[in-house]
Amino acid sequence: MILLAGVAGFVGLAALTDALVSSPHAPAEPGALKVLDQGWSPSLREQFYYTSQGSQLLPYAVLRALEQPLSERLFLDPAHVAEMGFLPADGVSPLNPDGLPIGFVKDSRPGGVLGPAVGMTCAACHTSDIEAKGVRIRIDGGASAADYQLFMARLSRALDLTLADPAKFQRFAARLVAVDPKVVRPALEALATEIRRLEAASWTPTPYGRGRLDAFGHILNAVAADALGEPANYRIPDAPVSYPFLWTTPKQRYVQWNGVAGNPLGRNVGEVLGVFGHANFAGGNLPAATSTALSDNLVALEAWVAELKPPPWPEAELGKVDAAKAKRGAELFKAYCTGCHGGPEYRLTAPTETDGGRQWLAVTMVDVNAVKTDPKMVTNFVARYAKPGPFAPLLGSAPHSPDGQQVLAGPVLLAAVSVVTENDLRTRGITGDARKQWYGGRFAPDGKTLLQGWALPPSYKAGPLAGVWATGPFLHNGSVPTIYDLLSPEEERPSVFYVGSARYDTKKMGFVSSVDSIPAAERGRLSRFDTALPGNSNRGHAFPSPATAKLSPEDRFAIIEYLKILEGPDVRH
Template sequence: MARRIIGVLAAILVVGALVAGVELYLTRPDTPPPPEAALPPPAFLDQGWSAEMREAFYYTPQGSRLLPYAFLLALEQPDGDGLFLDDRHIAATGFLPAPAASPRNPDRLPVGFAKDPAPGGAAGPMVGLTCAACHTGEITLAGTRVWIDGGAAAGDFQMLMARLSKALDATLSDPAKFARFAARLKQDPKAVHAQLEATATEIRRIQAAAFTPVPYGRGRLDAFGHILNAIAAEALGVEANFRIPDAPVSYPFLWTTPGQRYVQWNGVAGNPIGRNLGEVLGVFGHANLAGGNVAAFSSAALLDNLKQLEDWVATLKPPPYPQNLLGPVDPVLAANGAELFKTHCAGCHGGPDYRYTAAAETEGGRRWLAVSMVPQEVVKTDPKMLVNFAGRMAETGPLAPAFGGAPRVPAGGILLLTANAMVENDLRARGITGDARKAYYGWRFAPGSEKPQAGWAAPPAYKTGPLAGIWATGPFLHNGSVPTVYDLLAPEEERPKTFYVGATRYDPKKLGFVSSEEDLSTAEQARAFRFDTTLPGNSNAGHPFPEPRLKPQDRYAIVEYLKILEGPR
């Protein structure tokens, strides 16, 4: 019932926004144009992973359950009879088709799509997303297609969901489509129709709940907005807690994150298992809040796999700048840039002499990268993400006793309570205690404490982490509003007001993707998303550093140094 209510509410919001004259898909075609040619196989940089490790990262399930696995394999595109998972169709939404079938991925699901091990319902096992879907980047370097493991993906989540919903609805409404769909499944058409209707209804609800007046575009998602809706509105069954998830952020790169004291753009995640469970809940990992009985909270998240994924990412290295493809680094310019970086940038970002937390702060003297948390009033970048999270209140409903009877609390408090309870209940049920339990939390414990260390609390601030490998991760700032590092070092008035996201050709001079209308072909523009920094949540203001602003030649020097900046050891 709660899901239907929330879906109706989201649909009402959609209609209201459209009536108000808001363009839902600015510059975005309803049918994404396909790539011009078949995709060549990708190349990889040396990031410390074997091919087997990479494959495991791409396709190990996390507990996300989007729709039946067999349905996704049999589904056609909404506007033709080609399969939904056709390489060119998937690539047009920004996600990465698998280069080849493999034992872990025999049906060539896109990168970051995985079959859930649970048996599933009448339609069989489910398929969902993993962190690889959002954290595997692609760059075209000197004509070579290169994948960046742990990098920022360019997938358009809203386009994917809109296309998926349209494809399911078209299959239901077109007898010929449905006949082909049922034939691929080799099942009774009557039973298939009922299961397909239920799936289409659920995806329709998800797509409506993901509506935003300003589209995310490529490489962005309001993860916290979706997670808080999944917990505080849907799982809790309180429709008044639903909010439009309209503060998208770029997907951060993953290398060095397992060693950081705080993670997430707002630093609120203090331990890896809580963060990773929240990520699963944001991408269709179902939660059960058991009528407010905290001791019975559970989720579909696969904690063993989440811990394993965290361990793998801990071995991931920043991508080395490929001088063989992009040309040699200027040693004189880079040396000048190193001095400028040390003077103007290292105070917040660290490196190469990275700062660590004090050994006395954590059990066993373990030390973590002491990332800086810069208050929004200092960094002055777009505040929407911080405001949405820190200012969002939620009705406690059946959870009121857990909050001392309070009828309303910060929504983040509900997320923290429920995520911690889900983790603890799962570990307790499986008899995981002592050091084994603490390992799941990444050993984020103060000496003598059994309670994991908390994340950043106040004031609202953005995290500034290490910049090794930053060359491969544009666009920049937390909301992806600045296309290149050079532009970020420039005064606000010199930064591009509009640019394209999703083109993969690289700009080694400025460090970022080729993104201007003048430099992209018509075909490249058609496949990309036009980012407008004047729209709400898209501001490219802030980060007024260095002060005073550097001359262009000094900006280029820092850019040159960032190509070879080493990560923490």
């Protein structure tokens, strides 16, 4: 079990939960849905939304039967789902017969006494909507506005109050028609304890707010603390980052903000373990170690995302592109942006880097001392140590802590993911060329998977920017609300703004972030972003540098115009 964040922290969490569960419900998302042409058919979109990756949060029947904490309405009521920042279902379908929110899915495997589990898919954090002219514009692979901590707080309180309120419990139990009544209360008590633990483990001194999560913090806690049974390996996950957009990611050399790994299967297995997946290291018998991650589905998901294109700028809703201004913006972009971000002539890796000569987008890793953006996320990762447990024999050469008892946590994660993934492939009989295909061909000529992360100075990835118009707020930690603000001098950027509105700012390119510009009925969904708080700095990325002439407002708007039409890379494998 993970250690709680201390008595004082737990009391603070309880107070925060009380505030969260008492906020009024916002209305469901308005307007008709417009789906942009991003290269997916309707059936492929549906598969991405509702194909299990092995995440197992709680029993499916429980989530469907559960009421909201302070209401008799169901927890999955669309207005409640939207209030927490997730997207309600567009309707029922063969893959989603019960209308679960986008990115929530029933695991097909048998479960415990309360039945099969429900968990999250990639779509929960990587699908978003933009509102304009009464239309909801769907951005597949975009950055969700989900509030993870709010969701966990609501879920934990809903379970506790269901157990505490006899009438609420009776209504809940009556909905579990296929479950033996005698097992409902003890099973629910055990589940409430586990969800309460997960909620406590998500506590941070500074709440994440909308659209952010400390993914690596949660993954490392799930693997190094939970699965290894090493409470001393727990760290407060206090370096949230924005959910990155997914288009072009299967073509990139590295994906995460800190460029940890190029191996898509290992990357995705690690992601599952951080989002309610489970690993069992068999008491140190590593050849028997397993996880709930569904490798075959993860391979399919990666292939689907490879077909996803950047979203085209929707002129009918957001306005026509000024061709002359965009042409001027293209010149400025080439002068100031392509050196790190590439495009439209994107740089590729050398064929000699990869077994078989396959090439990837050569994304730039920029030293944090050069880009000068908030360092907390990357330094948390590269400076974190952990007791290796049964992985110690595999990590003899990894950097150790001064006392020699711990190793860098990154290699512990790598070893854990490698063991459960290789065991799974062996069980499936996946070897030779088939094994290389499952790993996405991400092997160096020496046969090792492509790694980076701790081998570099602390760095952040400067990825391709096609479709970036749909992905605000900006920088890795979501600390700048619009592209115009990002292109402005650091001292001109907003120090406080609000996140969670789907209304689009067509002039500055980003979401509306001033509370005065958002209707009162929608303000309950907003979270306040204070750049003075730890991990929230909006400094850095000051390009052109202070030593050169600063971009004029006209130049900034010209670059914005060009970003509306910037094309993505065409990488053939």
